[in-house]
Amino acid sequence: MSIAVIGGTGMNQWPGLDVQQHRVIETPYGAPSAPLLIGKVYGVQAVFLARHGEGHSLPPHAINYRANLWALRKAGVKSVVAIAAVGGIAPWFPPAAVAAPVDLIDYTWGRAHSYSDGSSAQLQHVEFGEPYSSRVRRELVHAALAARIDIVDGGVLGVTQGPRLESPAEIKRMKRDGCDMVGMTGMPEAGLARELALDYACLALSVNWAAGIGAGDIHAEIAQSIEQGMAKIRSILERALPVLDALDQ
Numbered sequence: 001m002s003i004a005v006i007g008g009t010g011m012n013q014w015p016g017l018d019v020q021q022h023r024v025i026e027t028p029y030g031a032p033s034a035p036l037l038i039g040k041v042y043g044v045q046a047v048f049l050a051r052h053g054e055g056h057s058l059p060p061h062a063i064n065y066r067a068n069l070w071a072l073r074k075a076g077v078k079s080v081v082a083i084a085a086v087g088g089i090a091p092w093f094p095p096a097a098v099a100a101p102v103d104l105i106d107y108t109w110g111r112a113h114s115y116s117d118g119s120s121a122q123l124q125h126v127e128f129g130e131p132y133s134s135r136v137r138r139e140l141v142h143a144a145l146a147a148r149i150d151i152v153d154g155g156v157l158g159v160t161q162g163p164r165l166e167s168p169a170e171i172k173r174m175k176r177d178g179c180d181m182v183g184m185t186g187m188p189e190a191g192l193a194r195e196l197a198l199d200y201a202c203l204a205l206s207v208n209w210a211a212g213i214g215a216g217d218i219h220a221e222i223a224q225s226i227e228q229g230m231a232k233i234r235s236i237l238e239r240a241l242p243v244l245d246a247l248d249q
Ligand code: HPA
Pocket: 085, 086, 087, 088, 160, 165, 166, 182, 183, 184, 207, 208, 209, 210, 211
């Protein structure tokens, strides 16, 4: 087993996955958000994890990110594609657009964000100069281009605590900081993946304009753009997973 997809809002299930096994994994950090669904999709063996739980009930700050990533590694995963519905801040990131962000800023607080928590002998200061795997990013971008789907190769994801959406002034500050998009689950997920030496990248789908940027109602925008956007995500995965699988062998 080499590839995992972590599905977020809008991808709580993976209808294309022919599930062969529901694996309930216990970790030293507790239980993951959901059982790992292991099966065949697009001709490869893959694992799916519903980040917000099977009933989409776990809010971003209550997700057990440590257990999630630990369970994936325990299942033998090497590469992780994290799907994230986000708000667009940059003018080039309207609803239904897709990006493979290259960097991030962590605004979250109070989350169990590291395996180096003082309980084990090994203190690790992992490098984060390149928060996302360039190898996985490259394959996602190539797959999108091959499927004739526009994708932004880059962008900075700002990760907020949620579950409430941001205020306009918070988004203005994030824009000044250099954020191009805003989500609530990108951290500590990416940092923990790095601590476990998993090759992790994100496919970000803009589902609304961030607060104060668009004129419309955010929830209406999300409802409108999520289906169209997730169809693009599935097409990208269809091309990318066989390539990533071959690279991981
Ligand atoms: N802000 C934070 N997270 C989000 C948003 C947003 O506007 N849209 C989807 N996830």
